[in-house]
Amino acid sequence: MRDRLTVRSGDVELAVEVTGSGPPLLWAHGLLSSKELALDMLRHVVGIHRVAVYDQRGHGESSASGEFGLDALAADLAAVMHALGWERAVLGGDSMGAAVVLEVARRDPAAVRSLVVDRPAFGDEPRPALVDDARFIRREGLPAWVDWKLGAATAPERRLLDSRYAAMWRAQDGASIAAAYDAVSAWVQPLDDLAAITAPAVVRGCADDPIHPLALARRLARALDADLLESTRLEALDPERDARAVEMAVRRAGA
Helix, strand or coil, X not given: CCEEEEEEECCEEEEEEEEECCCEEEEECCCCCCHHHHHHHCCCCCCCCEEEEECCCCCCCCCCCCCCCHHHHHHHHHHHHHXXXXXXXXXXXXXHHHHHHHHHHHHCHHHEEEEEEECCCCCCCCCCXXXXXXXXXXXXXXXXXXXXXXXXXXXXXXXXXXXXXXXXXXXXXXXXXXXXXXXXXXXXXXXXXXXXXXXXXXXXXXXXXXXXXXXXXXXXXXXXXXXXXXXXXXXXXXXXXXXXXXXXXXXXXXX
């Protein structure tokens, strides 16, 4: 059974779902993703944790937004945690969400039982090329951008992307996603700033994924003194293998 609630954070409303039983775990999904996909990734975790997921601002059932500063997204996660009455929780996030949980953990280390940093995309260096994605979406529209991305993928990747992601991507709010790409291109989290995080942590990286560079995952693992799990891009795109890898990361991080 899933409990559903709406949480206000500033001028946006966030759609939240909670399910499972056990120590609390709050997960932040990545850019263009959704709480539904996050729950699918966490399918093997709901038996060992009380899991909360939410649609990030500008995604899914949450409010559209033009503001995607890291401060705003960290405040969103903190607002969800507060609304749930959780003083401490396992924090996890993938891609964009990985940067969000790192920022929350940096600001409030006492709120973190353990940390799962899954396929980080943003860290100690900006990603200026992502501005091109924002321009494309504004010029051609989000559905055309999805077709462009699918066309650039290898055949095995295209099958997995089309079956798991494409419809979800096309359904997102194009203006919000363009604003998100503009903002995250400039996100920087200096590694020295992570020294305040002392909770047990696990970082998962992909060996052949330019969106989620393995080199970044390795740098973050060193900075956090964290375990590092490595997988391939195809493994991360496959639903069951992805879910098993996330389960392993959560179990290693501990409660």
